Amino acid sequence: MNPADTGASTVVGAVSSSAPAQTAADSRMTPGGPGYRRMSLALFLAGVATFALLYSTQALLPSISGEFGVSASEASWTVAAATGGLAVFVLPISALSERFGRRTVMTASLAVAVTVAVLVPLAPSLPALVALRAVQGAALAGLPASATAYLAEEVRPRALITAIGLFVAGNSVGGMSGRVITGWVAQEWGWRVALGVIGALAVACALAFRLLLPAPRHFTPGSLRPRVLVGTVRDHLANPLLRRLYAIGALFMTIFGGVYTVIGYRLTDEPFSLPQGVVGSIFLVYLVGTVSASTAGRLVGRLGRRGALYAAGGTTAAGLLLSLSESLSLVLLGLVLITAGFFAGHAVASSAVSRTAAKGRAQASALYQSAYYVGSSAGSTVGAVAFHAEGWGGTVAVGLVAVLGVVGITLAGTRAALVAARTA
Template sequence: MSVSQPSVSFERAVPVAAPALPGRERVANPAAAADGDTRIRRGTRSFVLTNLALFSAGFSTFALIYCVQPLMPVFSVEFGISPAQSSLALSATTGMLAVAMLFASALSEVVGRKPVMVASLLVSSALMMACPFVQDWNQFVWLRAVAGITFSGLPAVAMAYVGEEMHSESSGLAMGLYIGGSGLGGLGGRAIAGIIADFYSWRTGMFAVGTLGIACGLILWWSLPASRHFRPSSPSPRVILASFLVNLKDARQRALFLTGFLLLGSFVCVYNYTSYRLMQPPFDYGQATVSLVFGVYLIGIFSSAYLGNLTTRLGRGPVLCLSMGLMLAGALVTLMPAMPAILLGLSAITFGFFGAHSVASSWVGANAHAAKAQASSLYLFSYYLGSSVIGTVGGLFWADGGWPGVVLLLCVMLVAGLATAAWLAREARTATV
């Protein structure tokens, strides 16, 4: 998946003068020099290097997480497991990621942003390179679960780094490139692993994606400027817990957290079992062809920006309802046993998902009156927990009812999501009256 990643962060932006790094600007321009601002601005070498680092990080992280999705039918055959068991290749990772992200940013408060991000990517890549050498399914799942913990250090910390080090007029583009890299990585990881698996083996495909992750980790280490505005701190568990409780007591925040759970859970469920469907009669597509279907993912990169911008005219509530409704309609269209209809349905689901996630994740921050970063981390916890839970439960519906069974589960989830969005829209109108 490729999506924006807010983080857990304990805000304290205190500018600290630091020696200029070799070959990198201490200040962005003469105006910045005049007011003593050392944050990274557009048009400087530091800005280019930072964006290269963030793009590489986003691309590789999501390539490594989602590269297993088109391989699930292969896992079922090779290890003799059910589709629900095969889905653990992804669900174990996202489940551990959900929990670990609540704490990863707190770790970065102590040891620093860049060290956590670089270590996260390099260790995760090494674990993915180890996966092809296991012969036992349980060992494979354990490696993927541990990787879920190590992955958490990147999405949870990237936004904190941008918020501290980038000038406000340049941070939007920086995060946009990180999100774009995430979207392309989710697509690229699936395509690389799936196509190589068709011509060689899934083991070769996963090793290739892991190698790509190592290369991106080295780019991140080389090109990301060291923090200049970071000061280490050690927030107590009591402070961390209090910041979470503030948001959990808010009914609207809880509704948004539920929305995140339903969104990614439904989206992952669709793509998990589409691979099974297309590799069986009447389609009988090969692994490479099925992997190319994930090209629909590119639609989401456009929709997140388009629907996010549409909220300025229509409001968050109506756009969230529209996005959920589009996902529900797309799920019903995929019931038609024709490839054009399936692609149309997947396109509608993908368009609606990225738009809804863009709206919901931004709404969480806007609705939080305190502990905004912790609000975002709770949203991401629910978001990835939905992927883990619904992604696996969908395998049971596939086993019992085939694709119509999966669509039944999707309809239940998306109707609940549409009702939640409608309640949020009503609450928003009430608040403005």
């Protein structure tokens, strides 16, 4: 999610918002300025709640498989349904944010998601659990695209990568805490209690988010005319750079979704045979993602957008190969590298989308999020199927193919840039 070389206009909305005038742009938030800390903390907590809920069942899949008597690939649908629901609804809900406001839509989305979180632990069967998780994912669709659009409107362009990096860091903390907490709670009291605890955490984050997030100052409501929305989406999909960024986000998330959906099964089996609580603690490596996401701006400054993506892909591939070892320490090192590479690549690609879109930024971000979570659903399902068929080596093979896709797409972008430079 690397920014484009030149700053894009701050026009936002499928149909609407015009870019702020220069004086308005000067009043936007910047690190150290009024409201920036409150805004950063609020969106950080929104990211924590989103990822804690979205992936709340991932560390619990072996326990869910045991209770319902299903395979890894069947249990993985509790993850895929949530990410799939988000992928389907992120674009239409982002359109609502153009009309009713980013803060309003984010607040409503969190409210519905935490309400469903109260019901999830009560699911009587796997199909019921999957259905509730799909609804929860659809509710969470109001967060990612609306948050990046809010940042693009309210934060100065030079600070945008850092601001989005902090939001992504909140995602990593949420993903980590959700998995670590559920792992230890499930070991003592079962997976249902574990999901209830995550729901309580998300409620607290949602309340703090609403109290802390500053009211938007640069949002202009737009219409919801379908023709204009379709035209904006068509324009984004016609942009070669945006298409490449969407594909890169989907491929990175395919890797990440596959690895972390299956890793619990691998570590509870021979030769490791780790207990559920210890397996949950493995997700502490998400802290690495917090660091790599928040420092993505510096990486881009040194290597450029494409260089940063090459570095992220190479780091991820090295981690996948290390994870094939039968040594627990090397497996953990592999997970650290996979996590660092993924979050760096995600932060670079998502911020690039926000800076590239000259109009309809919320829809541009929504398309990225849709591709991203399609990748997550595909990764969790295909990774589990590959694990069932070929073991951990099958899951790693899926990840390496996705890394090759990232590198190939980035190379295509490099060639296109060289051709454009020669013809300029």
